[in-house]
Amino acid sequence: MPAAADPHVALRHVQHSFGRRVIFQDLSCEAPAGQLTVVVGGSGSGKSTLLRLIGGLIRPRSGEVLVEGRDITKLREWQLKEVRLGLGMLFQNGALLDSLSVFANVSFPLREHTDLDEAAIAETVHESLARTGLKDVDDLLPPQLSGGMRKRVALARAIVRRPHVLLCDEPFSGLDPISALRIERLLMDLNESGLTLLVVSHDAPSTQRMADRVLVLLPGQCVQGTPAQLLEHEDPRVRALLGEAIDPALVAAEEEH
């Protein structure tokens, strides 16, 4: 795949709501090219919605969503297909095709969008699976896999075509600590090879280890910065989401709110 002209993701003044529930009032944020940006926030703060907006799976009520320099809110579905060729996405539950084996799932993007022969496809698929720590799982069906294995297969599928931008929704949830660390290292390796990553995560230690930038989604606002900067932030909610010991008074205030 040729190098992206501008592997950069940005949202400008985005408003989005589900029915009467406002998710984003006026969200502006960005994931710089070649950096690993971790998105954190409370449950229901719109982390997954943010990734779905960037993937063009949902459209905002207003505002711009820039992916590799193009405002995808203006694009039609067939034009979005071109943009998505440069994107990879790991869904929270994997989103593997139930009726296809692991091998068929991971090879699916290669068969759809490349002219590789069977040998090359098999080599690429096995390399991708190995990077996520999986082997001898070719013939298994997704329902036969554990939650963590499903997630790793989904990650192997997301990176098999070497996208420019990788969107990961909760890549560590459901994984044992060793697998989680392996995935963390894989994401960092991918980032070092030039990939732009946006990772939604609740795991504060891994966020501090791997993030170049952190994007904190709070009700009605978004705070951005490096992990070190945000650990010094004046808002205790920001520090708590970055792993600082939580003040019980903060929990009480949230409950009152």
Place this chain on the structure above:
Amino acid sequence: MLGLVSEMGFLATSFVVSLGQLGVFAGRIAGALVRPPVRVRELVLEIYKLGVLSVSVVVVAGLAVGMVLGLQGYSILARFGAAESLGSVVGLSLLRELGPVLTALLVTGRAGSATTAEIGTMVATEQLDGLRMMSVDPVHYIVVPRALGLALVMPLLSALFITCGIAGGWLVGVLLMGLDSGRYLTSLQGSTEFVNDVVGSFVKAAVFGVIVGLVATWRGWRSEPTSAGVSAATTSTVVIGSLSILLGDYMITALWGL
């Protein structure tokens, strides 16, 4: 009173909106049908799942309906001394009405509902979004093989139903009631017109196949991404599909006499 008017207005608006969505969805299917690549493997798999796996149900139902027609038809025809016309009564009833209609209702209950549940589950588990993110149109990959598969298998299953029904009528008329086998078959052959009856029957079944394919895939596509939503979508496929078949049958018969 105002509440009732308001409710009726809401229902009417929802109905028109749904029709519009169905029209747009049908247009997307039509567009995807002519767009390469042709997904032969997926289509063959769907024909197997929707058609081959429905064969046993259709055979049993066809035989049962034919045998009932044989019993009822013989007892009524015998009153008028026309028992030898049993073959034509059974054959024409099956060809013109019962074959296509009952097959379509059976397929709606078995394969149509399964199609809706399958697509609905894909919606709930984000599989369709996963396809979109891989730059693959879910209408092209998921919907078209299922809708086309249902449209293709329906005439074949209807022909099987009719054949079994005629055999069922023969079993009752000839083996149970003692009619002459040759007269049963001659009566059937003599009263059947190829274009009006046989081709008409195929056309009817094909139209029902298109209706069931469209309704089943559309309801799955629009289902809420919850277990209750998938369940409701599956039920609505059976209800909407069955009513559409019965109303469509009347329209085809009234307009073209098939």
